[in-house]
Amino acid sequence: MSIDNMTDEVAALIEPTGVDAVSFRGATRYYPKSDVAALDGFDLEVSAGEFMVLVGPSGSGKSTALRMLAGLEGVDAGSIHIGDVDVTHLPPIQRDIAMVFQDYALYPHMTVAENIGFHLKVAKVSRAEITARVNVTAEMLGLTPYLGRRPAALSGGQRQRVAMGRAIIRRPKVFLMDEPLSNLDAKLRTQTRNEIARLQRDLGITTIYVTHDQVEAMTMGDRVAVLRDGALQQCDRPKRLYQRPANTFVATFMGTPSMALLDAHLDGEAAALPGHAPIALTREQRAALTGGHVIVGVRPDAVSVVPAGQGIPGTVEVIEELGNESFLYVRAELAGQSATIAVQDRDGVMEIAPGAMVGLRVSPDMVHLFDGGTGLRLPD
Numbered sequence: 001m002s003i004d005n006m007t008d009e010v011a012a013l014i015e016p017t018g019v020d021a022v023s024f025r026g027a028t029r030y031y032p033k034s035d036v037a038a039l040d041g042f043d044l045e046v047s048a049g050e051f052m053v054l055v056g057p058s059g060s061g062k063s064t065a066l067r068m069l070a071g072l073e074g075v076d077a078g079s080i081h082i083g084d085v086d087v088t089h090l091p092p093i094q095r096d097i098a099m100v101f102q103d104y105a106l107y108p109h110m111t112v113a114e115n116i117g118f119h120l121k122v123a124k125v126s127r128a129e130i131t132a133r134v135n136v137t138a139e140m141l142g143l144t145p146y147l148g149r150r151p152a153a154l155s156g157g158q159r160q161r162v163a164m165g166r167a168i169i170r171r172p173k174v175f176l177m178d179e180p181l182s183n184l185d186a187k188l189r190t191q192t193r194n195e196i197a198r199l200q201r202d203l204g205i206t207t208i209y210v211t212h213d214q215v216e217a218m219t220m221g222d223r224v225a226v227l228r229d230g231a232l233q234q235c236d237r238p239k240r241l242y243q244r245p246a247n248t249f250v251a252t253f254m255g256t257p258s259m260a261l262l263d264a265h266l267d268g269e270a271a272a273l274p275g276h277a278p279i280a281l282t283r284e285q286r287a288a289l290t291g292g293h294v295i296v297g298v299r300p301d302a303v304s305v306v307p308a309g310q311g312i313p314g315t316v317e318v319i320e321e322l323g324n325e326s327f328l329y330v331r332a333e334l335a336g337q338s339a340t341i342a343v344q345d346r347d348g349v350m351e352i353a354p355g356a357m358v359g360l361r362v363s364p365d366m367v368h369l370f371d372g373g374t375g376l377r378l379p380d
C-alpha cells in the first residue's frame with residue numbers, strides 16, 4: 001500500500017510531523033587523539049523533502065557526517081542546522097531525527113510489531129495508537145504477515161524493512177540511513193533500493209542516505225554529495241556528476257567501468273597524447289592551466305577500437321560480456337605511461353580475443369579535461 005491510497009486519517013499516522021531543510025556549515029570533527037579531521041569544513045545544504053546521498057570510499061567521513069547530524073558525535077568547529085534551529089549542541093533526542101544503521105540493530109527478543117513500535121512505547125504513546133501506527137507502517141512495508149515473528153525468523157530483506165519501519169513510525173523530520181542495504185544480496189539490493197526511493201517520495205521526508213556504492217548513489221539520490229578524506233568534492237544531480245565531474249577523483253569514482261586518465265602535455269594550443277592526434281584546448285582551458293600538463297579523461301563511450309597500427313597502440317586484456325553490452329579492457333602504451341582503457345563495444349560485434357593487438361581512437365569532443373597539477377576540471 002502506498003500513502004496515496006490511504007485515507008487522510010490513516011496517512012496522518014505515519015506522515016512526518018514536519019519537513020525541514022538540513023544544513024552543515026563548516027562542520028568539522030576530529031576524533032580523540034587524531035590530528036586529521038574525519039570531516040573537514042563540511043558545507044552541505046539539503047532542501048526540505050530532498051533525498052540526498054553521501055557517497056565516497058570507506059573512511060571518507062560519511063558516517064561521521066550522519067552521526068554529527070544525529071547528535072551521536074561532537075562537532076569541533078562549524079555548525080549544523082535543521083530548519084531554523086541550530087542543533088549543533090542539542091542532545092539527540094531533541095533533534096527529531098530517525099536513523100537506520102547498517103546492522104539494523106533490531107531487538108532479537110522482541111517481535112516485529114514490538115520492534116517497530118519500540119520508540120513509541122518508550123515515548124509512552126497509548127497502546128491503541130501504537131497498534132494503529134504499527135499496523136499502517138507494517139502494511140506500507142509489506143510486513144503485516146510477519147508482525148508476530150522475531151527477527152531471527154526473517155530474511156535479510158525483511159529485517160531491513162523492520163528497521164525502516166521502526167524509524168519512519170516516529171514521523172521524524174529527518175531520516176538518516178547509513179549503508180542500509182550492505183547486508184543484502186545483489187538482487188535484493190536493487191529491489192530494496194527502489195522501494196526506499198518510493199517510500200521516501202511517498203512520505204516526502206528529508207532524507208540523507210549514505211553509501212559507498214556509486215550505482216546506488218546515482219540511482220537513488222535527487223542529488224549526490226561525493227566525499228573523499230573528510231572533504232566534500234562535489235554535490236550535484238547524478239547526471240551532472242557524471243557529465244561534468246569537478247575533478248579527477250569524482251570522474252573516476254562515478255561510472256562503471258571507470259574513466260581512464262591519460263597524461264598529456266601542452267603543445268602549443270593543444271594537449272598532445274602520444275600516438276594520437278592533438279586534442280585542441282580553448283583559450284579558457286589554456287588560461288586555467290597551472291602548468292604544462294593536462295589530464296585527458298576517457299570514458300568507455302569516448303573511445304573506439306581501430307586496426308592495430310592506427311591510433312594509440314594497445315593489447316586487449318579482458319572482454320567483459322554483460323549481455324546487453326560488452327566492454328573491452330585494453331592496456332594502452334603511450335610513451336612512458338601505460339593505462340587500462342575500457343572501451344564500450346556498442347553493437348557487441350567486435351571479433352577480438354584477449355591478447356589481440358589493437359589501436360584506440362579517442363573522440364576529442366567526448367573527453368574530459370583536467371589540470372595536471374590540481375586535478376580540477378578545465379572549463380568546458
Ligand SMILES: Nc1ncnc2c1ncn2[C@@H]1O[C@H](COP(=O)(O)OP(=O)(O)O)[C@@H](O)[C@H]1O
Nearest residue numbers: 031032038056057058059060061062063064065
Ligand atoms: N570512533 C572513531 N574513533 C576514531 N576514529 C574514527 C572513529 N570513527 C571513524 N574514525 C575515522 O574517521 C574517518 C572517517 O570515518 P567514517 O566517517 O566512519 O567514514 P565512512 O563512513 O565514510 O567509511 C576514518 O579515517 C575513520 O578511521
Ligand SMILES: [Mg+2]
Nearest residue numbers: 062063064178
Ligand atoms: Mg561508514
